[in-house]
Amino acid sequence: MRRFARTMGAAALALAVVGGTAGWAAGDSQAVVTGPPPGTAAWRADSSAGRPLPDPQTAPPAEVARFFAGLDETRRRELLRAHPLVVGNLEGAPLPLRYEANRLAVIATGEARYASLAAQGRRILAFDPRGRGQVAEVFGDLEHAAHVSVIVPGSDNDATSHDAPRTPATGPAGMAKSLRAATGGQGAVIAWTGYTTPVGVGLDAAGGRLAEAGAVRLARFTAGLDAVGAPDPVLFCHSYGSVVCGLAARHTDASDIVVFGSPGMRAGHVSALRTGARVWAARGPSDWIADVPNVEVGGIGHGADPASPAFGARRVPAADVQGHTGYFAPGTRSLAAFATIAKGESR
Known part of the structure; x- marks a missing residue:
């Protein structure tokens, strides 16, 4: 009974955090755009x-x-x-x-x-104008690339914001450009906003509905890369995007899955992802995602912290990362590690 009370208390705390933690904002419920294109x-x-x-x-x-x-x-x-x-x-x-x-x-x-x-x-690899819009852009020569990375972003990303001014090395395209520069231009990097992301961090971001739909699309996208002869990709999954990657993990042929600023992957341990990919996790010391309770009750919350030792993921150094979106900032240890993973040189 005490354990149940503690669990429900954690769930209540999760809802409270969604509504009030600094860095979080109220979010509107989004209609999922899925299925075949117009x-x-x-x-x-x-x-x-x-x-x-x-x-x-x-x-x-x-x-x-x-x-x-x-x-x-x-x-x-x-x-x-x-x-x-x-x-x-x-x-x-x-x-x-x-x-x-x-x-x-x-x-x-x-x-x-x-x-x-x-x-x-x-090189716009996907474009769907429905809803807020979905888009995927390739940086580099995907046809002849020896290595391919895919950026899977979190909340507040869509086709309308893809070219909006942002802080450098943030947002899907900014992360993709920064990663490709860090690899010395080796391989191709895809900024993939191919699913309906949450707006703000409300119940959509706390639940799995959008991630479940996104995981189906991500799995089909990676199958498409395989069909045209691209190498097995490395998935770089930020924030809510790591929930998408967690649900898609068993259905992709990714060589590595890297999550950062993650609220959870809807799995209690890396083995529960049922993937042959190597799984990596990073969280910076000032990332507000650390304030989000790692619970999953009644569909709310995303489970264990992938950056905790108990989860079993390989750790990516992130001690010099600033905030929730600073993982690809030039000069950071996290970006250097990401580049090594992207080039297939990690151990």
């Missing part, structure tokens, strides 16, 4: 190839890759022009085709808030 109905009805096109929702990425391998360049470009939103988000489709499709899709929205994403030379 334009899927027209794609499914397209009979110009004389056979059904691979279904964006159900076709495995490997099947999509085989389909495009059997098309000549003229036919590929016909599909790109007719269905840019589908081709741009179709896991397993050729990378250059997706970049061009997403450029056309961004332009077609006619929205100023997305216009910069269509600039020549940018």
Whole structure:
């Protein structure tokens, strides 16, 4: 009975923290954007190839890759022009085709808030304008990269904020750029905001609903990388993004999963993630995430602290990290360790 009372007390504390801890803010409940991209109905009805096109929702990425391998360049470009939103988000489709499709899709929205994403030379690997928008951008040459890293961000990230001014080395794109610079330009880094993130840190951030939907999308995304011949990725998962990575871990072929500023991975121990990936964790001394109780009761909270020795993850040095978003700041020990992991040189 006492143990139950302590557990419920911790859960109550978690809710109180969500509402009042410094660094946390009230959040609005978000409608999950998931499923196939806009334009899927027209794609499914397209009979110009004389056979059904691979279904964006159900076709495995490997099947999509085989389909495009059997098309000549003229036919590929016909599909790109007719269905840019589908081709741009179709896991397993050729990378250059997706970049061009997403450029056309961004332009077609006619929205100023997305216009910069269509600039020549940018490699936009995914773009979905529904809701707050989802986006993934590649930094480096993904087609020929020997190493690939994927940044999975937490709350308050979406397509509308992707190009918004930020403190350097923060936000998905800033982290990706900083990591690639720290590796000396080796490999490719993807800033992946491919799921509906919480807004603020309210009940959405304290619960697993958005993470569960995000995990499905992340698993399919990594399967798409595999289908086009990319090496097994390293996942760098920040804050609520680490909840997404925890739920997706058993369904990806990631070589390493690195979590930082994590509220938990919905697992009591690294073994419960059921992944062959090496799991790493970092938490800076001034990161306010340390004030969040590590409980999971009635769907609230995300469980054990991945940075605690008891969790069993490998530790990443972070003694010089400032705040909740400083893990990729140039010169920090955490960034140096991240670069080593990204290059496959860690032990």
